Amino acid sequence: MRKSLLSVVVAATILSGCGGSDSDNDDGKNLDGKVTVQVIDGYLSNAEVCVDKNSNFVCDTGEALSDRTNDTGKVTLSASDSQYPLIARIIAGETSDTDHPGFVWQDAELYAPAGQTILTPFSTLAYLNAQSLADYAASLNLDASLLSQDYVALKSSNPDAKKVHLYARTMHAMLGETLSDNNLEEQKIWIQNLKNKIQELDNNQVDFDAVTLSLNKDNGQFTQSDRVKGIQPFLEGNGGMKFLEWLNASIDIPHNLTFTDGKITDSSIGYIQVGTDYQVSGTSVTLASQPETKIDFVYVSPDIALGYVYSDPSKKFLTFWQSKDDYLNGRTDLVQEDFTGQIWYLLRDAAGPEAKEEEPPVPELNELVFLSDTHVSINPMGSDADEAEWSFTSDPNETFQTLTIQFSNNNSMILDTDVSKAGVTLLKQQIVDDNPQNILMTQNKALAKALHKHWQ
Template sequence: MKKSLLAVVIPAVMLAGCGGGSDSDAGPNPDEKGAVTIQVIDGYLSNAEVCVDRNRNQACDAGELLAKRTDTKGQTSLSAEDRQYPLIARIIAGETSDNDQPDVVWQDTEFYAEAGSLFLSPFTTMAHLNQQTMLDFAASLNLDSSLLTQDYVALAATNPEAEKIHLYARSIMKMLGSTLAANNTETQKVQVQELKAFIQNLVNQNVDLGTVDLSVDAQGTVTRSARFTDLAGYLESRTLYTTFLNTFEYQPRKNIFENGTIHDPATGFTSEYEVTGLKLKSDLLHTNFLYVDDAVALSFMTPDRDQNTNAYNLLSVWSERDVASGDNTYLTADDFVGQTWYHLRDLASIRDGRAAASKPAFTEIRFGTEGQIEIQPRGEAAFDASWTIVPKNELPNPNNPPYMQIIRIPYGDIALRESLAGAKGMVLQTLFHHQDIVIAKEMMNIRFDEGEVDAASIVLLTRNKALAEAIYQAWQQ
């Protein structure tokens, strides 16, 4: 969990005194009224908010928000009188788009830039958090400081140094907190140094940095993945397993994407596919993607509506690994205590069979200390319950995968609810974990009119509220 760095606001005069003042960007082009164009950049961040921090409290307050959000180049206009103040950019989960990604971003983030800056970026933010000038921050990474205050995204195609800076930017972006106060500079210092060493090694190996994405965890471990900026780039030349949040579609399907065709080895069927935005269409399937990450993607799949007028809307999980068969999920109580997780399931799959229209159910689960929990189905009153987490295997054993957890949540004496599948509690066996997403098999004892039946269904849990809400809304369409 990220710790608060800015619980005590540092006056601007102190920041300036210790090297935190701005490095003015060269060559502003004011209009006839003195307004200038500013840019919010990691890649180009469009539909981001920008605030003028007139009271210098490092927060967006009433009256400080600019009227216009950023455009497709991450740009908006700043008046001449507001150039004397620091700036804050708010990247909003589910709303702001990044041209480094297929669609919107799914994590809130805040950038900061000192007064006079024309750019708000991960670099201006890290320099501010560490009370450094941009010159000093660039020197710490052996980067050309002049390029940090230019449009390095545009320059990257022809300038190797700008390409390296762009890789740094999209990697550091993932380290930043949801707010300025939610940054842990000590953790970030470790992450940045490990990132620096890793990137230098890539340079020494003559790796094309434009084809690489990097993530650094809190311990400083760097993970490399292939870079993609659109759905077509994500799919092509991959083999992906598709798992449905549906009892009767428990077995995953294997899809091989190659040279514009999709192949299902189980049936031997092959057809061409086409991608438009986040929509994938072939003779095998129609699906609209909502979330795309290198490790996991989420989409809503329907049969071809021309062939089946009773098309249903299945929430589908895509991964290079067969998540339904289990993966190594090293979750502990610390991943839950004091946190809120959002649980999404398809009630139709449990009761009505695979041909029925989906009935998404949304449950908010607020974990207290181990043993205390609050359950709140969407639109209903919350109730208290208990919970425990136990490993399926006592110790991780790389020679005996998978290593999974069981989360038990008995509901106690509450009346059975349709929103909770008519079950007496949750028994969740974790199958897959990536960042804020967990895929689990939920084992339930369900009460039907004719009696009780044991059932299992694939469910999704996430700590990302914006993503959970977007999934639930799209699922109901």
């Protein structure tokens, strides 16, 4: 049940008069009288900060600062603006987080009451739950002083800061897209489960900085995986061999590349030879092949990555990357309830199987609204919607599952799922008398739109 924002505002206002403002934290004042504020779970750059002058928990027109946060999540505001609450808007596909490579793919808002200069998941949830930051820290058995400082920078000198950072980057996924979207009662259950999970890691002496905890919102539990801190660890991990599956219709077979300490040590791509040097810069990789090849990654998780391979910027190949083990042994575990009542986004190259490799792709993005167990509305971006029948079948003896969409003109789209991880599903569309074509589906609208935009 969602808690009324009005009740939270009233309760928190009462608290602020009796020690709830955490006046012991650094006010961040510069010599020129301006105030530096920081937006952080990891450092959140290119986040929009708003001065909530009417205290309505909304970033209204005219309240956003002209500058966005820098590489360490910092931005300055006038001393007069610092007397108001602050809202930081984390924008999917635009804001970056140093906790992982690439962009953040979930909209969220962070909040800090007037007088606080660091906006975090802690400051947000403490205020929404009408608690002081100190009391909220105590509920998690955390050092309250760390929650009002740059705990990322403090990790090198204070081991407890690693635990604070793990809490923060995991709690980010619990936040609503706006402040009013936070489900406080549900979040309390998730946070208690997170507290138990982190205690388990602590008992087993796990390095908090080396793991990622992912929330399953259906059951409230957390799964543990190795933390991906950059493109290079992803490429070189698990033996370094990565399999690429291409969404461009002109390429119908997967390829593999092995990345080892700056050199390609195995390749099934003819013009990228063994011994080719590569360099990693941010979320891009440059290979010294002939012609020179670039890879721009948009999305990276512990299991999969999505990126564009190209020598000519006008012709990009959208590729799905995974390890050799996942490629050889992958299977999906979707169920019909993953579709019924849900919205998915389907991305494909509409050039068709007759497309030649030298031809540019024809990116097509469709919104699929699964209206019931039998009917789906298909909304091509920029075109009229159509309705079709659909079905989902799963054979426990097979590694794939089949989604069939039957159109009224007797045409059908048969999609066999290949792998489904990290919120992204790779499917193969069965094309009669020809090779199957890779299709991508995700429920993340921001990711789908960004992939479509950059594939043009």
